[in-house]
Amino acid sequence: MITLEQVIDDVMQLSLPQQEMLLEIIHRRHIENRRKEMAMDVRVSIAAFQSSSLKPQSVQEIIAELQASLSEIDEVY
Numbered sequence: 001m002i003t004l005e006q007v008i009d010d011v012m013q014l015s016l017p018q019q020e021m022l023l024e025i026i027h028r029r030h031i032e033n034r035r036k037e038m039a040m041d042v043r044v045s046i047a048a049f050q051s052s053s054l055k056p057q058s059v060q061e062i063i064a065e066l067q068a069s070l071s072e073i074d075e076v077y
Contacts, residue, residue: 011019048054057065 011022014022
């Protein structure tokens with residue numbers, strides 16, 4: 001299995017224009033993958049809404065869930 005360190009070492013052997021091209025390719029693919037994830041989330045949410053499986057929540061509950069999600073993200077980074 002290839003390690004991240006090996007990949008970085010290989011990338012550093014590329015010329016600067018090639019490194020910049022690689023960064024752009026990775027960036028664009030990351031954006032596309034994120035879009036796909038968001039589209040899937042939307043489809044799941046729409047299906048849940050249409051099936052009436054969503055429960056009513058107060059504004060306080062929604063804010064608490066959002067804050068918890070942000071805290072989880074902060075812990076990862």
